[in-house]
Every structure is written in C-alpha cells, then in structure tokens.
Amino acid sequence: MRLTPVAILIAAVSPSLAATYPITGDGVNCRSGPGTSYSVVKSYSKGQSVSITCQTPGTTVSGDSIWDKTSDGCYVADFYVKTGVNGYVTSRCGGSAPPTNGGGYCRRINAAGMSLVEQWEGFVARPKPDPIGLPTVGYGHLCQQSNCAEVKYSFPLTRATAESLLADDIPKYTSCLASAISDRVVLNDNQWAALASWTFNVGCGNVKTSTLVKRLNNGESPNTVAEQELPKWRMAGGQVMQGLVNRRKAEVELFKEASSKQAHPSCS
Template identity: 55%
Template structure:
C-alpha cells in the first residue's frame, strides 16, 4: 500500500487536507456526489495521488460505503483509494461539503446529498414491501422483461453478477444484505434531486426509494413527480397522482407494477412521526 505519512501540522490545519493516497484502479471516476448515479466529473489513473478534503458515507462499492471528496471538488469511492483502512482518515464532510447531486442542467434543484442529514437506509416496512414485489432469486435469472437479476431485484452489472460479494446461491439472509447494500444508491440519488424544502417522513421516503429502485435514478430525475415536489405541491396529492402512472415495463402495462404503485402510495400516505428527509431522525 502506498500510504504517505501525515504530519501533525497537516492534521491541525484548518482545511484538514489529507494527501498522499494512491488510486488503486484504472480510469476511476470522480463524481459530483457519493454514489455511482452521480455525474462523473473527471477520471483518475492508477497510481495517481489524491488529496482528500473530507469523507462521507454513500453508496457501497464492493462492500465499502465510504467516499472521499478530493481537492478537485468531486467524490471517489474509498474502494479505489489506498488509504489502508475502511474507516475515516479525514474529517467528515458537512452538509455544505457533501455534493450537489447529479444535477447536470437541473434548474432549481438545490439537493441535499451526503453528510449525515437524510436517511440513506429505509425502514422495515419499505424493506418488506420491496422484498414482496421483487421476489427472491437465489442465482441470476431473467426478470419479466429479460434483465438478469438476483436476490431481491439486484440488477446484474457484470456477467453472472460477478460484482456481488455474496456467494451463490444466495440465502434469503444474504439476499436481504444485498438489498440493504443496493437501496442507499437510490436514496442518495433521490436526495440529490429533491430540494431541502421537501420534508418527508420515513414512510414517504421509503415509498419513493422503492419507486426509484424500480424505475431507475435517471427516470426519477426527469419525472414530473420530482418537479412537482420541488415546486412545493402537497406531497400526498403529488404521489397519489403521479406514482400510478409508472405501470409500464417494456412498453406494456404490468399488473405487478399496478399493485406495486398502489402499495407505494399506501405506504407514502401512512402517517409517521419519524423524519427521513432532509434530516434523519
């Protein structure tokens, strides 16, 4: 491991910059936020030294959910930085340092991504709903429109789902662990699309995370649902109007999607005193 010594003076400096860490990968993306759904700002080559201004939790990459913000103003997954540890080596990013989200061209989207503000994880009611609608696959198999999935709706990124760190065939326990690894990617990009003025409880947050998990971050970003929430409309009305429209797969109406949207609306409109966005309680 190429890890440079950190001087006491550097640690005591106002900027708390931590330098001398090498990139361990080829063409590694540095992104606008702590997740692979965020725009790639620049690329690093293997062996490049980076200086970290702060670190934050984000989407898990090969089991490591830590991301570092470099002095280039973008985020790189800790998995690709040879810090020599899976714990923090720099200050934790504050709300003002945690990225502006995947906002390429999104006018008026202030975002609230990273730091410890919003809930990256979802509540148990959401987990049970997602498990129920996704169904369990112990080994990679095509979903209803032919896409290879495994566990509870994990879409394979490589041949044979080689990116999955759990052994096949999955058990229901390891499939649940995989789902818990996957969902923060979608809650993180959702947080990047919503203004901090949008207040959501844990049931509302979970319902929307389930929707994004199902339709993808890109579709959620450009949706009328998100734009209406950001415009300050009543969340219950927006979701009741908009979610049922997301019932197509492969250009066809799927009864399973109709049921899923109804379940998401029901969860969203179920009262809860636990806030999840923009601050997690």
C-alpha cells in the same frame, strides 16, 4: 427525557460515555486509512461491537463516504457500522465538528420499505432474467457483469444474503433520490421509503426527470403528488404490468401512512 442533538453529540464523543456500535457485515475490513486502497489491519465479524473515536470522509462505499476510526486505531467504512444515524455521530478526525445535517439523506430505508421492496421484487437465488428480460438476482439486484460476478455473496443466495445484497444496493437509489428532491421538501420515513422503492424499480434517470419530482420540488402537497403520480408508473416493455399496478398501490399506501420520523432533508 428526550436528548437534544447537542447532548447526543456530547455523549458520543465523551470518553466516559463512549458508545459502541455493531458491525453489520461479515469479514468487514478495518484499514490503515479511510479508503479501500489502504492496507487491511484487521477484520470484524457481523455483530461485533466497535467504539468510534472519530469520523472522516473517504472512499464511497454503497453511497456512503464516511469512514469511522475505531478504538483499534484503524478505519472501517461507516456503511458497515450500525450507528442508528445516517451521517456523522462524532467529531471529525483532526478535531473539526461533524456536519449538522445528518449526512443530507437517509442512506437506508425503514423496515416497512425494505419489506415492500422484497415483496414486489421477489426472491431469486441465482441470476436469471426478470419479466422483461433483464438479468437479476436476490431482491431485484440488476446484474452489472456476466452472471452477476460483482456480487460478493455466494450463489445460490439465501434470503439472508439476498437481504444483505439489497441493503448494499439501496444507498445508490436513496442517494439519487436525495439529489433529485429539493431540501425544501420535508418527507417522513414512510414517504421516503415509498419513493425509494419506486426509485429502485424505475431507475435514477427516470426519477430525476419525472413529473412527480418536479411537483414535489414546486411545493405541492406530497400526499397528493404521490397519490396522483406514482400510479402512472405501471408500464414495462411497452405494456401495462399488473404487478406494477399493484406495487404502485402499495407504495401510495405506505407513503400516506403517518409517521413522526423525518427522513428528508435529513434524518432525525
């Protein structure tokens, strides 16, 4: 039997059916309040299961402002808890009901999208200039400080830590994408992942001013828009790059791959 959203919510908050969720990072801090300025009460290891008693807004971590209060009585950033839903899964701390829109956007992308980004960004273990001279590391992480000092993982990166870094970075781009695309535009998870890959590659500013987004928001067929507009984004440093031509082709192919799973305007 397929559960309705109400049934799922009841199951999440019912003490007799308390769900546990795995932690996705190593040494994830659980704090005395919903924010990074609160003191650390304890830490969780990757894969450890936690039970969520309620959720509340707090300091934004990698594009996610939700914090989960665990059965240990402390708060952990929801970004590091794999609930399977990109939004509230239980009641707000204080008793109010959770938002019904699933958080407004998928902060992550599906496996096909992650694989596409990894393929076309390429793996770099230590910071070095990309083809147009920008310092990057991992799978396309653009360095914000000298030698990518902001990266919390040790160099040289392994493929596993590079994947974790990419997962940390993706929400910044999906958040931008969600703010640019009207809620009237319905996209499945493959369409969403393809556009997230494009956003990751070209940057938020370009996405927000693009003809692609304008056409989507004007109600044109998403498949037609993607097929016509994505291939135009093939230049870097004033030159057509064959790698970008190939990447855009792969993004169009993923965009047009059928899926019944909705990702925008809310995950389901």
